[in-house]
Amino acid sequence: MKPGTPADALSLSEGRSRTRTGTRPPKGLRSAGFLMSLIPVVTFFLIWEAVSRANGLFHWFNPLFLPAPTAILLDGWALAQKGLIIQSVVASTLRITVGFLTGCSAAVLCGILMSRSRTVETWLGPIFNMLGPIPALALLPIFIIWFGIGEFPKILLIAWTTFIPVLAYTLDGFKSVPPTLIRSALSLGASGRHIFTRVMLPSALPNIFVGANVSLGLSFSSLIVSEMMGAKSGLGYIIVDARNYFKMSNMFVAIVLIGLEFSLFAFLLKILEKRLLVWRTNGVRTAVDTGKE
């Protein structure tokens, strides 16, 4: 998950800076920054390769423990030839997509209901407060006993892991709508429904995305763990299977794929966020009040 995280943090803070005169660095500069960030990563792999090869020569430790990046690539290629990689990636992608989307939609829906109806909030609030802090992974064995080892318990676990943070952020978003915005909408003749769809929801949307970003990492953990326990496919399954046969390089292949898959999802989420929150990014034109135009 390494590639996703630092880039995320960076673009998040960029989107939030609301300085009126703040402009983004020009495109050239930004790609230069991207190249700069590549250098440490490349160095990391070069050192790894060097250590691995040196170990092959000098036998500091069992060479099986740390295969070289090139060896991992070759093994990955071999696995891909057998069709195992495609099959695992598809299985994992389906699970995380269905689970994550279900969890997010359920959380937003629940947040809407809880913020619209006092009764719903007084009943559901304490229950979620009680269940929320339980680490979701602790529930997996129970889910497996209840629902077997099919797809359902895995997706349920992913959805539940996604649900709790998104719900918390959604509720927080609805609570922190600036009151003057609601007042101004009211004095413009907005009805309760308008207040909700045109003020509360757009105002809470950035928060909902923070929740989704937070839970993406958690739901990936749930995906992998649920595939390690009682699955016959998926990236997590490659890892346990490789452990059973002590095929270290296969483990590394799976780990790299998980990292790539996470980055892809984080990237898609970012794109969606940029699309929906256009108003948060600083515009190119910085307006100055020059009096009558």
Add this chain to the structure above:
Amino acid sequence: MSLVVAGVGKSYGGRVVLKDVSFQVGPHEFVCILGHSGCGKSTLLNLIAGFIQPDQGEILVDGVPVRGPDKSRGVVFQDHALFPWYTVLQNVEFGPSVRGLPKGEVRAQAFRYLRMVGLEAYADDYPHQLSGGMKQRIGIARALANEPDILLMDEPFGALDILTREMMQRELLRIWLELKTMVLFVTHSIGEAVYLADKILVLKNGRLAAEYLLDEPRPRSAAHPRLLELRADIERLLLEEEDPGEGGNLVHETRDSGRRVVPF
């Protein structure tokens, strides 16, 4: 269109913010509410807007008591309160569109008022791309696009520099002379009140301390002797009996709340 504020009082947790405030405003009148910070100006405006309810007394618009916010009373906020997720145009369209006007009409209405504040070129910008003065003008256009009978403005130019402020005052007068809606304008600048108002209400410690009527023709010059005299008079009124150390929130029970009506 008439506004009657009759014996209005409001307290927050035992602290009296407004006490026995009464006045009337006729149609097309431009009223400035003047007073120190914390004397209850915003509270009074929020009561008239219907955001809060009075503890005592009544506020009547055309004889009907105010029960809540309504599109007939447009509000311009000190912090502009534009919707950051809408473009300038969408902000101005908000009122007409929630009223359910047909799309074409909504757009036409919005552009009409954007043009009135001179910002139609910025229709597709987002509020954060605008300067403070421009945001304030959009706030005014947004309130006007609903064609309210009463325009309530809470220190709309308070955050602007002096030059922008003067330009905005001129522009507001131009718009008001064109539309002739009733305007209630909160300010703590005596100069601003004297420049704009038909009637100045001076609030002091939650009470209406004085009411001045001005029929000086517009545009007014700040150097006019009668206006200078009026400014000095209001200044004296606001400065006198300023108990040091008192937060300015407590109402002087002893002070005579008699009002001076000074017709010009």
